[in-house]
């Protein structure tokens with residue numbers, strides 16, 4: 113039985129190495145758009161509202177560099193002729209620009225998506241007018257002009273008015289099939305007919321074609337065939353309960369429309385840029401199987417938390433790519449120390465701190481956990497500060513952590529390390545006395561050293577039990593929740 117899967121890593125490598133030809137029924141991708149913005153992920157702050165404590169979720173900016181040059185040469189030498197020709201033409205026109213860097217990042221992944229899509233499958237590429245014209249040509253060259261099905265326009269309300277232009281209020285979703293025998297069911301997306309149409313069709317208005325009278329025309333009982341412009345779905349408002357703080361989070365209704373019209377129950381849906389997991393959640397809700405990929409560990413953690421809050425333990429899936437043992441953690445630390453840091457903090461139940469804040473006044477802090485233990489009426493929010501180290505460690509770092517704790521007036525400091533601590537480190541930590549919790553009447557070591565191995569063997573930070581982590585997703589209750597169980 114095919115299992116639901118969540119992959120942590122670069123989608124190109126994962127598609128290439130883990131995914132079979134012709135194995136996916138529906139692909140939805142919402143890649144970074146080349147919008148030139150850095151997106152920040154927001155967390156709940158001390159008071160439970162959205163805080164300004166942000167960290168960069170991913171950087172939506174592309175620059176032409178040696179890597180782009182390498183990928184360009186690789187692509188033009190190995191891709192099918194039409195796709196290679198388009199990329200060469202783009203290069204002539206765009207030269208070594210950021211847009212070209214973006215397109216050369218997208219091209220090899222799209223080729224892989226073509227390979228993994230079933231002949232009956234459909235792909236939806238979500239983009240905006242910044243790059244949609246280039247992406248359409250690229251898609252034409254990979255999927256074939258004849259397999260272009262729709263340019264969907266997602267129109268939404270919004271704020272902000274440009275001085276000398278029309279307001280930009282839509283995204284583009286390019287829809288392609290792999291062959292001309294693809295699945296499409298318009299019924300779940302049918303819309304109510306206009307009153308004037310209902311009125312007009314309520315009596316005979318003539319229906320004679322080629323001399324034959326076909327009699328009175330009927331309207332479809334489920335409503336009008338859906339148009340290629342979606343006007344009835346709004347983005348998630350920044351203050352909405354459904355918003356999890358992931359900056360580019362798409363509304364579930366949008367994904368539900370795509371999934372319901374282009375797949376059947378039990379089909380397999382792939383989202384190779386899955387962000388905070390809107391596709392995954394919608395697929396699970398609609399009884400499809402799913403595969404989600406994201407390069408940011410923070411996205412993976414957010415999806416895990418969203419799945420468990422929405423479906424409890426009814427949703428079974430495998431996580432692939434996130435370290436599952438010490439060796440995996442060492443490899444991740446070597447490959448990408450920044451992702452290692454995020455991953456380790458998540459494993460410890462902490463929130464990472466904004467990268468920019470780390471460089472500034474909050475130097476020496478990688479993550480934090482808040483708790484409150486002045487029951488019953490106390491409002492003081494208390495702080496645990498974390499430092500993460502993947503390299504060599506020594507006693508000076510524990511002294512430094514003590515200094516940071518005093519500077520920040522925090523209650524507990526945690527030193528999270530991949531390597532084992534030295535004896536002097538353990539002694540230095542032990543000399544830091546205890547934090548006394550008034551409500552629990554209990555002492556907790558003020559400086560705690562935890563290794564990654566400790567975390568794998570279920571040891572955890574010692575503190576009064578009231579921590580907060582990600583903003584909570586709403587629980588999805590379906591009448592037959594028992595049946596939403598894919599995988600073993």
Ligand SMILES: C[S@@+](CC[C@H](N)C(=O)[O-])C[C@H]1O[C@@H](n2cnc3c(N)ncnc32)[C@H](O)[C@@H]1O
Pocket residue numbers: 121122123124142143144169170358360361362363384385386387388389390391405406407408411
């Ligand atoms: C626009 S967001 C997707 C948002 C998503 N549709 C949602 O509703 O939450 C794009 C995501 O692609 C991820 N990403 C960027 N490059 C990637 C790559 N090469 N492989 C996998 N994921 C990538 C980013 O980390 C980010 O989470």
